Amino acid sequence: MLGERVKKLTKLMLTGLTMALCVVAFSPTVKAEAAMLQESEPNDNPAQANQLPLNTWVKGKMDDEYDYDVDWYQFTIPKRGVSQIEMIPDSTNTSGAGWEVSVQDVNRHEMLQISGRTAESYKLGLAPGKYYMKVSGIHQTFVDNTHPYNLRINYSESEEWEIEQYYENKNFSNANNILPNKKYTGNMYSERDVDYYRVKINGKQ
Numbered sequence: 001m002l003g004e005r006v007k008k009l010t011k012l013m014l015t016g017l018t019m020a021l022c023v024v025a026f027s028p029t030v031k032a033e034a035a036m037l038q039e040s041e042p043n044d045n046p047a048q049a050n051q052l053p054l055n056t057w058v059k060g061k062m063d064d065e066y067d068y069d070v071d072w073y074q075f076t077i078p079k080r081g082v083s084q085i086e087m088i089p090d091s092t093n094t095s096g097a098g099w100e101v102s103v104q105d106v107n108r109h110e111m112l113q114i115s116g117r118t119a120e121s122y123k124l125g126l127a128p129g130k131y132y133m134k135v136s137g138i139h140q141t142f143v144d145n146t147h148p149y150n151l152r153i154n155y156s157e158s159e160e161w162e163i164e165q166y167y168e169n170k171n172f173s174n175a176n177n178i179l180p181n182k183k184y185t186g187n188m189y190s191e192r193d194v195d196y197y198r199v200k201i202n203g204k205q
Contacts, residue, residue: 036150039071046108046132049074054155059090061148062097062137073133073151077126081157082185085114085121085133090148097147098138106130109166112189124187125161162186167193 039060043050049072052058062069077083087101100115106129114121115138135151162176162184175196178184186195 043072044070046072046074048072049132051075052133052151052153054153057150057152059148059150060135061090069137071135073135074130075133075153076130077128077155079128079157080159080161080163081125081155082123082161083126084123084154085112085119086152086154087114087116087119087135088150089117090150093148095147097149099149100136100138101151102134102136104132104134105166106132107166108132109168111164111166122187122189123185124189125158125164125185127163127165160184162195162197164189170194170196172196172198 037053037056037058039058040050041063042048050058052073052075054075054077058073060071062071085101085103087099089097096117098115098117099119101113101119101121102110103112103121103126104110111126111131112121112124133151133153135149137147160183164187165174167190175198176184176186178197178199180199180201184197188195
């Protein structure tokens with residue numbers, strides 16, 4: 001009898017402990033700080049590109065004293081919206097280094113480019129889909145062989161931006177559908193870029 005009571009008491013204590021641990025683990029008041037992502041080598045070509053979540057900083061570095069290293073990233077735009085690239089030197093970087101960042105579609109067509117030590121691209125309504133980002137060093141700016149950087153692709157969903165794609169793929173058949181009396185924003189990402197829009201007007205002629 002005593003043995004059975006001990007077993008029941010032990011079981012209740014373990015059950016209570018498990019419930020307490022679950023409360024701690026899933027309590028909505030417990031917040032964890034998200035760590036910055038770290039580049040993973042090798043990522044020297046598109047096939048080795050690191051996955052880069054949107055709106056998330058990643059820390060990378062150039063691992064070549066002769067400036068030949070390049071870092072490739074891949075990200076996906078889920079829905080119609082607006083995107084912007086942001087690049088800053090890491091807090092540990094004292095080299096005065098600069099970088100060049102190129103964003104390309106899946107067919108390697110360049111959609112935007114920025115360069116410098118601290119740079120922010122113009123905003124662009126990239127069409128939903130997969131994109132690649134190439135980071136390379138600007139020659140004659142490095143004084144060591146690490147030059148760490150921080151990189152982020154900012155994105156927010158929006159129906160008020162054009163759906164941007166490579167200019168040679170644009171025509172009247174895939175024009176942006178827009179509504180009357182509503183403001184939309186577009187951007188000419190190159191001197192060859194053109195934008196097409198289609199609007200339907202109801203009423204008598």
